[in-house]
Amino acid sequence: MDRARILGLAERVLRLEAESVLGLLPRLDDRFVEAVALLHRCRGRVIVTAMGKSGIIGRKIAATLASTGTPAYFLHPAEGVHGDLGMVARGDVVLAVSNSGETDEVLAVLPAIKRLGLPLLLLTGDPASTLARQADVVLNVGVAEEACPMNLAPTSSTTAALAMGDALAMALLDVRGFGPDDYAALHPRGTLGWKALFRVADLMHTGPAVPVVPEQATMKEAIEEMSDKGLGMTTVVDGAGRLVGVVTDGDLRRQQLAHGPALLERRVGECMTRQPKVIREDELAARALALMEGRITSLVIVGPTGAPAGVIHLHDILRAKIV
Missing domain, CATH: 3.40.50.10490 (Glucose-6-phosphate isomerase like protein; domain 1)
Structure with missing residues (x-):
């Protein structure tokens, strides 16, 4: 040759x-x-x-x-x-x-x-x-x-x-x-088709499963709520029940380094992440995964009144095999 x-x-x-x-x-x-x-x-x-x-x-x-x-x-x-x-x-x-x-x-x-x-x-x-x-x-x-x-x-x-x-x-x-949704409908066994099967509403936690604390609560109370709900975060609401922030495991680590044992008595409103990323319940779960960008593990779904309506966690999306 x-x-x-x-x-x-x-x-x-x-x-x-x-x-x-x-x-x-x-x-x-x-x-x-x-x-x-x-x-x-x-x-x-x-x-x-x-x-x-x-x-x-x-x-x-x-x-x-x-x-x-x-x-x-x-x-x-x-x-x-x-x-x-x-x-x-x-x-x-x-x-x-x-x-x-x-x-x-x-x-x-x-x-x-x-x-x-x-x-x-x-x-x-x-x-x-x-x-x-x-x-x-x-x-x-x-x-x-x-x-x-x-x-x-x-x-x-x-x-x-x-x-x-x-x-x-x-x-x-x-x-x-x-568009992509039309393509997915014709390819139900393909990767895109599988992704299009799941909306945020299909995977999100709702009702009592959603962690919620008022912004005037202590960080001790926030940690208890996070531990009870097991999502590694909690939503934070104002007096009218509207979402004003979140507290995540990452926030806890950063605040612990800054305040030590005194952290437990600090108000949630002083420690939370304001203006967190949110998503609509009718959006594709694949879109939620893209918003997480490898740094966020949970997204909040806000209802028409501004109150937290649900939470979708990275693990929920991975369990649905949307990768």
Whole structure:
């Protein structure tokens, strides 16, 4: 094995495939906008169809569309002419991928597509091909050279088609206003989906479990409340029951160093942390974890009157496996 030759070939492939993607940039024009609009107007599903290596790319495009808010599936054109065309219905949009634009199997499904009056979006390397002449919108994804040393195996061309499919999907995602919660809903077994299952309200301590002391209480009373509730902190409220601060284990250590045994008789209002970070109960627990930033172990949830409504602790979030 010739190490230099192997690395040289790999470098050539990566360079040519990178150039094939960059070569698409000057072609982004009104046709791309029209393609996005066509897919956005679809009231049915986007049917992606292609053969061979383009078929593999088509499956990926369909999967990306479906996972980002655009209902889509892949139709194998050879299976299509043997019955699977029954899955196609009025209101659908067809997205075909064919580098040559002359793929027999894709051409064979055209009559059914036209009979149903379905719009056809084509990704092709030949904008003058037979398929291109039948398409409503054509996006040129042609490349100057395949990365294959023989210039035969689909390499640069499939990379370009895949990149254009991703560009379409991401533009559609933005047009639809598709956000992280929407993505999580379609990926319930993924990490993001798992995080989106839990809101602060699902994990927070409420009612008698919430440690509370008045700001005029002694630090001895605050320590007793903290020990009783076991959250490593206590909320501090004013005479109207509104949150004015918190006392944490960290506060206790700092105050102990400063005041020694006299700490027990000091007023909580003199030792507490004012304006603590708070969070709403309807926010994601993952957001609470981000607010803790590795230095805070508890966040207070404040009710409509300003009183502490609950506390969420770092351990609650970790137990829910939101990491």
